[in-house]
Amino acid sequence: MALLVTPLVLGAVFDLNQPANYLHWHFFQMSVSNFIVILLMIAVFIAAILIPFPKRQREP
Amino acid sequence: MWTTWVRERAVRTLPPEKLLPDRQPSYVSSWIYVFGVVTIAAFVVIVLSGTILGLKGPEWWHVTGIGHFFNSIHLWSVEIFFFAMVVHLWGKFFMAAWRGGRSRTWVTGAVTFLVSIGAAFTGYLSQQNFDSQWIASEGKDGLNSVGIGSFFNVADFGQMYTWHVILLPVAVAVLVIAHVLLVRRTGVVPPYPARGSTGRQGEGAS
Numbered sequence: 001m002a003l004l005v006t007p008l009v010l011g012a013v014f015d016l017n018q019p020a021n022y023l024h025w026h027f028f029q030m031s032v033s034n035f036i037v038i039l040l041m042i043a044v045f046i047a048a049i050l051i052p053f054p055k056r057q058r059e060p
Numbered sequence: 061m062w063t064t065w066v067r068e069r070a071v072r073t074l075p076p077e078k079l080l081p082d083r084q085p086s087y088v089s090s091w092i093y094v095f096g097v098v099t100i101a102a103f104v105v106i107v108l109s110g111t112i113l114g115l116k117g118p119e120w121w122h123v124t125g126i127g128h129f130f131n132s133i134h135l136w137s138v139e140i141f142f143f144a145m146v147v148h149l150w151g152k153f154f155m156a157a158w159r160g161g162r163s164r165t166w167v168t169g170a171v172t173f174l175v176s177i178g179a180a181f182t183g184y185l186s187q188q189n190f191d192s193q194w195i196a197s198e199g200k201d202g203l204n205s206v207g208i209g210s211f212f213n214v215a216d217f218g219q220m221y222t223w224h225v226i227l228l229p230v231a232v233a234v235l236v237i238a239h240v241l242l243v244r245r246t247g248v249v250p251p252y253p254a255r256g257s258t259g260r261q262g263e264g265a266s
Contacts, residue, residue, distance in 0.1 A: 037143070041143060041150075044143075044147055045150050045151070048090070048091035048092040048095070048147065049090075049092055053090050055089070
Protein backbone atom coordinates (compact mmCIF):
# COMPACT_ATOMS: atom_id res chain seq x y z
CA MET A 1 0.00 0.00 0.00
CA ALA A 2 2.77 2.41 1.00
CA LEU A 3 4.52 1.58 -2.27
CA LEU A 4 1.45 2.75 -4.17
CA VAL A 5 0.66 5.81 -2.07
CA THR A 6 4.18 7.24 -1.67
CA PRO A 7 4.66 8.20 -5.37
CA LEU A 8 1.22 9.83 -5.39
CA VAL A 9 1.99 11.90 -2.29
CA LEU A 10 5.44 12.87 -3.58
CA GLY A 11 3.96 13.69 -6.98
CA ALA A 12 1.41 15.97 -5.34
CA VAL A 13 4.02 17.78 -3.23
CA PHE A 14 6.68 18.04 -5.95
CA ASP A 15 4.71 18.77 -9.12
CA LEU A 16 7.23 18.36 -11.94
CA ASN A 17 4.66 18.79 -14.75
CA GLN A 18 5.20 22.51 -15.01
CA PRO A 19 8.02 24.88 -16.05
CA ALA A 20 10.88 25.09 -13.53
CA ASN A 21 11.10 28.08 -11.19
CA TYR A 22 14.23 30.21 -11.49
CA LEU A 23 16.11 32.54 -9.17
CA HIS A 24 17.65 35.69 -10.69
CA TRP A 25 20.59 37.78 -9.51
CA HIS A 26 21.29 40.42 -12.18
CA PHE A 27 22.84 38.46 -15.10
CA PHE A 28 22.99 35.17 -13.13
CA GLN A 29 20.12 32.73 -12.98
CA MET A 30 19.69 29.30 -11.43
CA SER A 31 16.77 26.91 -11.09
CA VAL A 32 15.26 26.56 -7.62
CA SER A 33 15.89 22.78 -7.77
CA ASN A 34 19.62 23.29 -8.44
CA PHE A 35 19.79 25.86 -5.64
CA ILE A 36 18.15 23.38 -3.21
CA VAL A 37 20.66 20.66 -4.23
CA ILE A 38 23.58 23.04 -3.54
CA LEU A 39 22.13 23.88 -0.10
CA LEU A 40 21.73 20.12 0.59
CA MET A 41 25.37 19.48 -0.42
CA ILE A 42 26.56 22.21 1.97
CA ALA A 43 24.37 20.75 4.75
CA VAL A 44 25.70 17.22 4.16
CA PHE A 45 29.29 18.53 4.05
CA ILE A 46 28.90 20.28 7.41
CA ALA A 47 27.11 17.26 8.91
CA ALA A 48 29.90 14.94 7.69
CA ILE A 49 32.44 17.02 9.59
CA LEU A 50 30.40 17.49 12.78
CA ILE A 51 28.63 14.15 13.27
CA PRO A 52 30.92 11.65 15.04
CA PHE A 53 31.74 8.45 13.18
CA PRO A 54 30.50 5.31 15.01
CA LYS A 55 33.34 3.59 16.81
CA ARG A 56 34.02 -0.04 16.01
CA GLN A 57 33.49 -2.43 18.93
CA ARG A 58 36.79 -3.95 20.05
CA GLU A 59 36.92 -7.71 19.64
CA PRO A 60 37.51 -9.57 22.94
CA MET B 61 60.76 -11.23 -20.46
CA TRP B 62 58.75 -8.05 -20.41
CA THR B 63 56.09 -9.70 -18.27
CA THR B 64 58.68 -10.22 -15.50
CA TRP B 65 59.63 -6.55 -15.69
CA VAL B 66 55.96 -5.50 -15.50
CA ARG B 67 55.28 -7.84 -12.53
CA GLU B 68 58.32 -6.77 -10.56
CA ARG B 69 57.65 -3.12 -11.25
CA ALA B 70 53.97 -3.47 -10.24
CA VAL B 71 54.75 -5.32 -6.99
CA ARG B 72 57.51 -2.84 -6.12
CA THR B 73 55.23 0.14 -6.80
CA LEU B 74 52.19 -1.27 -5.06
CA PRO B 75 52.98 -4.19 -2.73
CA PRO B 76 49.98 -6.38 -1.71
CA GLU B 77 49.81 -4.95 1.83
CA LYS B 78 49.28 -1.49 0.31
CA LEU B 79 47.00 -2.67 -2.50
CA LEU B 80 44.57 -4.41 -0.12
CA PRO B 81 45.21 -2.97 3.36
CA ASP B 82 43.40 -4.48 6.36
CA ARG B 83 43.58 -1.32 8.48
CA GLN B 84 43.53 2.43 8.00
CA PRO B 85 44.85 5.34 10.10
CA SER B 86 42.58 6.46 12.96
CA TYR B 87 41.85 9.82 11.28
CA VAL B 88 39.91 7.99 8.54
CA SER B 89 37.13 7.38 11.11
CA SER B 90 35.15 10.39 9.93
CA TRP B 91 32.08 10.71 7.70
CA ILE B 92 33.96 13.11 5.41
CA TYR B 93 36.10 10.17 4.25
CA VAL B 94 33.13 8.09 2.99
CA PHE B 95 32.09 10.21 0.02
CA GLY B 96 34.73 8.83 -2.35
CA VAL B 97 33.43 5.30 -1.99
CA VAL B 98 29.81 6.53 -2.17
CA THR B 99 30.73 8.06 -5.54
CA ILE B 100 32.19 4.76 -6.75
CA ALA B 101 29.12 2.83 -5.52
CA ALA B 102 26.86 5.22 -7.44
CA PHE B 103 29.07 4.79 -10.52
CA VAL B 104 28.59 1.00 -10.38
CA VAL B 105 24.79 1.46 -10.27
CA ILE B 106 25.01 3.94 -13.17
CA VAL B 107 26.93 1.43 -15.31
CA LEU B 108 24.61 -1.48 -14.47
CA SER B 109 21.37 0.47 -15.05
CA GLY B 110 22.85 2.09 -18.18
CA THR B 111 23.75 -1.34 -19.57
CA ILE B 112 20.14 -2.49 -19.18
CA LEU B 113 18.82 0.73 -20.76
CA GLY B 114 21.24 0.35 -23.68
CA LEU B 115 20.25 -3.26 -24.30
CA LYS B 116 16.50 -2.57 -24.20
CA GLY B 117 16.47 0.68 -26.18
CA PRO B 118 14.66 4.07 -26.21
CA GLU B 119 11.14 2.75 -26.86
CA TRP B 120 11.41 0.51 -23.78
CA TRP B 121 12.67 3.25 -21.44
CA HIS B 122 10.08 5.78 -22.71
CA VAL B 123 6.95 3.62 -22.91
CA THR B 124 7.00 0.73 -20.43
CA GLY B 125 6.65 0.93 -16.66
CA ILE B 126 9.78 -1.12 -15.96
CA GLY B 127 11.62 1.03 -18.52
CA HIS B 128 10.61 4.17 -16.61
CA PHE B 129 11.83 2.49 -13.43
CA PHE B 130 15.31 1.75 -14.83
CA ASN B 131 15.43 5.19 -16.43
CA SER B 132 14.79 6.68 -12.98
CA ILE B 133 17.40 4.41 -11.36
CA HIS B 134 19.91 5.67 -13.94
CA LEU B 135 18.97 9.32 -13.32
CA TRP B 136 19.00 9.17 -9.53
CA SER B 137 22.27 7.23 -9.36
CA VAL B 138 23.79 10.02 -11.48
CA GLU B 139 22.36 12.58 -9.04
CA ILE B 140 23.93 10.72 -6.10
CA PHE B 141 27.20 10.29 -8.08
CA PHE B 142 27.62 14.04 -8.60
CA PHE B 143 26.28 14.94 -5.15
CA ALA B 144 28.80 12.64 -3.41
CA MET B 145 31.63 13.63 -5.76
CA VAL B 146 31.15 17.34 -5.02
CA VAL B 147 31.12 16.74 -1.23
CA HIS B 148 34.23 14.53 -1.70
CA LEU B 149 35.87 17.34 -3.72
CA TRP B 150 35.08 19.96 -1.04
CA GLY B 151 36.42 17.69 1.71
CA LYS B 152 39.67 17.02 -0.15
CA PHE B 153 40.07 20.67 -1.16
CA PHE B 154 39.78 21.96 2.41
CA MET B 155 42.25 19.35 3.71
CA ALA B 156 44.64 20.13 0.79
CA ALA B 157 44.67 16.51 -0.35
CA TRP B 158 47.57 17.12 -2.76
CA ARG B 159 50.00 17.27 0.19
CA GLY B 160 52.64 14.60 0.77
CA GLY B 161 53.25 13.61 -2.86
CA ARG B 162 49.55 13.21 -3.65
CA SER B 163 49.37 15.66 -6.55
CA ARG B 164 48.63 12.94 -9.11
CA THR B 165 45.77 11.66 -6.95
CA TRP B 166 44.31 15.17 -6.88
CA VAL B 167 44.75 15.66 -10.63
CA THR B 168 43.16 12.30 -11.58
CA GLY B 169 40.20 13.18 -9.33
CA ALA B 170 39.79 16.61 -10.92
CA VAL B 171 40.02 15.17 -14.45
CA THR B 172 37.47 12.48 -13.52
CA PHE B 173 35.08 15.24 -12.44
CA LEU B 174 35.48 17.05 -15.79
CA VAL B 175 35.10 13.86 -17.87
CA SER B 176 32.01 12.93 -15.81
CA ILE B 177 30.39 16.24 -16.76
CA GLY B 178 30.91 15.28 -20.42
CA ALA B 179 29.41 11.85 -19.75
CA ALA B 180 26.36 13.44 -18.11
CA PHE B 181 25.96 15.97 -20.94
CA THR B 182 26.02 13.26 -23.63
CA GLY B 183 23.54 11.34 -21.47
CA TYR B 184 21.07 14.21 -21.63
CA LEU B 185 21.60 14.24 -25.42
CA SER B 186 20.92 10.47 -25.64
CA GLN B 187 17.47 10.54 -24.00
CA GLN B 188 15.63 10.61 -27.37
CA ASN B 189 12.97 13.10 -26.29
CA PHE B 190 12.16 16.81 -26.67
CA ASP B 191 14.45 17.61 -23.75
CA SER B 192 17.48 16.13 -25.52
CA GLN B 193 16.54 17.95 -28.76
CA TRP B 194 16.34 21.24 -26.89
CA ILE B 195 19.69 20.66 -25.14
CA ALA B 196 21.31 19.68 -28.48
CA SER B 197 19.99 22.77 -30.27
CA GLU B 198 21.26 25.02 -27.46
CA GLY B 199 24.55 23.15 -27.01
CA LYS B 200 25.54 23.18 -30.69
CA ASP B 201 25.73 26.98 -30.70
CA GLY B 202 28.05 27.00 -27.70
CA LEU B 203 30.29 24.27 -29.12
CA ASN B 204 30.34 25.86 -32.60
CA SER B 205 31.36 29.18 -31.06
CA VAL B 206 34.49 27.58 -29.58
CA GLY B 207 35.27 25.76 -32.84
CA ILE B 208 34.74 22.10 -31.88
CA GLY B 209 31.25 21.56 -33.28
CA SER B 210 32.58 19.97 -36.49
CA PHE B 211 33.95 16.87 -34.75
CA PHE B 212 31.83 16.94 -31.58
CA ASN B 213 28.38 17.27 -33.14
CA VAL B 214 25.72 17.30 -30.41
CA ALA B 215 22.94 17.06 -33.04
CA ASP B 216 24.31 13.66 -34.18
CA PHE B 217 22.59 11.11 -31.94
CA GLY B 218 24.81 8.19 -33.02
CA GLN B 219 27.97 10.09 -32.21
CA MET B 220 26.70 11.34 -28.84
CA TYR B 221 25.40 7.86 -27.94
CA THR B 222 28.85 6.33 -28.66
CA TRP B 223 30.48 8.95 -26.44
CA HIS B 224 27.91 8.26 -23.72
CA VAL B 225 27.80 4.46 -23.61
CA ILE B 226 31.40 3.56 -24.55
CA LEU B 227 34.11 6.22 -24.68
CA LEU B 228 33.32 8.40 -21.67
CA PRO B 229 32.27 5.59 -19.25
CA VAL B 230 35.51 3.73 -20.08
CA ALA B 231 37.47 6.95 -19.54
CA VAL B 232 35.77 7.52 -16.16
CA ALA B 233 36.38 3.88 -15.13
CA VAL B 234 40.08 4.03 -16.07
CA LEU B 235 40.52 7.34 -14.23
CA VAL B 236 38.72 6.03 -11.13
CA ILE B 237 40.92 2.90 -11.07
CA ALA B 238 44.06 5.05 -11.41
CA HIS B 239 42.74 7.38 -8.68
CA VAL B 240 42.09 4.52 -6.25
CA LEU B 241 45.47 2.87 -6.98
CA LEU B 242 47.21 6.21 -6.30
CA VAL B 243 45.30 6.49 -3.00
CA ARG B 244 46.47 2.97 -2.14
CA ARG B 245 50.05 3.86 -3.01
CA THR B 246 50.36 7.11 -1.03
CA GLY B 247 47.69 6.45 1.62
CA VAL B 248 44.67 8.55 2.59
CA VAL B 249 45.59 12.18 3.19
CA PRO B 250 45.74 13.05 6.90
CA PRO B 251 44.04 16.14 8.33
CA TYR B 252 46.14 19.23 9.04
CA PRO B 253 48.28 18.78 12.17
CA ALA B 254 46.88 20.39 15.32
CA ARG B 255 48.16 23.88 16.08
CA GLY B 256 51.36 23.70 18.10
CA SER B 257 52.18 20.13 17.11
CA THR B 258 55.52 19.31 15.51
CA GLY B 259 54.16 16.81 12.97
CA ARG B 260 55.06 17.52 9.34
CA GLN B 261 52.19 18.08 6.93
CA GLY B 262 51.47 15.20 4.60
CA GLU B 263 52.74 12.52 6.95
CA GLY B 264 50.66 9.78 8.45
CA ALA B 265 50.02 7.76 5.32
CA SER B 266 49.27 4.15 6.00
